[in-house]
Amino acid sequence: MIPVIPVEAVLEGRADAAIMSGAAGSGFLTLAGVDAALGLAPPRAAMLGFFGAPEPVRRAVLRNKYDPASRHVYRGHFVPDGAGVLEGFDIGPDIAWPERAGDGGDPLTEPTPRPAIPGWAAATGAYYAAMSRLGMALTRALLRGLGADEALAERHFARSISTLRLLRYPALDPAAIAPDRVVEGAGGRRFLMTRAHTDSGFVTLLWQDRTGGLQAEGPDGWIAVPPAEGGLVVNFGQMLEDWSGGRIRATPHRVLGGAAERFSVPFFFEPAVDARIEPLAGGAGAAFVYGDFLWERMVRFPNFHGVTRRPAA
Ligand SMILES: O=C(O)CCC(=O)C(=O)O
Numbered sequence: 053m054i055p056v057i058p059v060e061a062v063l064e065g066r067a068d069a070a071i072m073s074g075a076a077g078s079g080f081l082t083l084a085g086v087d088a089a090l091g092l093a094p095p096r097a098a099m100l101g102f103f104g105a106p107e108p109v110r111r112a113v114l115r116n117k118y119d120p121a122s123r124h125v126y127r128g129h130f131v132p133d134g135a136g137v138l139e140g141f142d143i144g145p146d147i148a149w150p151e152r153a154g155d156g157g158d159p160l161t162e163p164t165p166r167p168a169i170p171g172w173a174a175a176t177g178a179y180y181a182a183m184s185r186l187g188m189a190l191t192r193a194l195l196r197g198l199g200a201d202e203a204l205a206e207r208h209f210a211r212s213i214s215t216l217r218l219l220r221y222p223a224l225d226p227a228a229i230a231p232d233r234v235v236e237g238a239g240g241r242r243f244l245m246t247r248a249h250t251d252s253g254f255v256t257l258l259w260q261d262r263t264g265g266l267q268a269e270g271p272d273g274w275i276a277v278p279p280a281e282g283g284l285v286v287n288f289g290q291m292l293e294d295w296s297g298g299r300i301r302a303t304p305h306r307v308l309g310g311a312a313e314r315f316s317v318p319f320f321f322e323p324a325v326d327a328r329i330e331p332l333a334g335g336a337g338a339a340f341v342y343g344d345f346l347w348e349r350m351v352r353f354p355n356f357h358g359v360t361r362r363p364a365a
């Protein structure tokens with residue numbers, strides 16, 4: 053059972069018990085009324101207009117992995133390449149706050165390339181800022197729920213390197229699908245578009261269109277995480293599970309699809325690149341620097357195979 057929480061209750065700090073119960077239970081929450089409260093539908097439509105832009109406009113913001121002439125390693129556009137079937141765009145905090153881009157020495161703080169689409173950067177910046185606000189409210193609630201110092205939210209996340217990711221799942225030709233991506237279920241033959249994984253960071257806020265296909269792993273197998281009209285899905289990252297000693301669950305999830313095109317927009321709310329994360333009071337484990345943790349996990353994902361991180365000069 054995935055709890056449904058009105059977004060106003062989260063923003064006003066009145067939903068701690070419900071948030072903790074979802075975080076400790078299924079590891080998923082639904083926030084209701086987000087589009088209405090934060091005015092997200094128009095900027096989202098403008099942002100997703102990226103996928104309909106002419107090919108030269110999209111090509112101009114490719115990552116280095118897909119265009120050797122590009123200097124972008126971490127931010128920017130990615131396309132299907134054998135390892136994955138998705139097309140997407142990774143966006144960093146500079147889209148909302150230009151001063152948050154680094155000097156280029158560390159890919160994790162590199163500036164986001166901006167597609168030449170009128171109004172795109174402003175809309176995307178507004179969406180990014182709204183997601184950050186919501187991520188911060190959820191983080192405060194989780195810290196209170198864990199009995200941790202709420203001031204950690206500001207300390208670790210004020211210079212967050214969160215990623216806003218635009219995703220397009222294409223419709224696939226069934227004849228061309230690799231056998232290891234076929235999933236036979238009660239609903240018939242489906243295709244594994246995103247393999248089972250946990251998210252790396254802290255809190256993920258996910259918008260998905262009406263297509264469906266997202267599933268979370270429950271005690272008795274895979275359960276559907278349906279789209280919430282005007283709302284968002286929340287799940288929790290591996291770092292938060294580890295940090296909370298397992299009290300908060302980073303639930304494995306996957307996406308089935310292939311029959312129809314699907315769009316989704318996850319926002320991965322993450323600490324600053326140099327945030328030094330100490331164990332929770334009484335917790336086990338050693339302190340670590342968030343950027344190092346993220347890089348180590350990230351390069352395991354197909355989209356980042358082969359990329360290197362130059363140490364800051
Ligand atoms: O597209 C979705 O619904 C989920 C995407 C996802 O799990 C991810 O990008 O980590």
Ligand SMILES: [Fe+2]
Nearest residue numbers: 249250251305
């Ligand atoms: Fe995920």
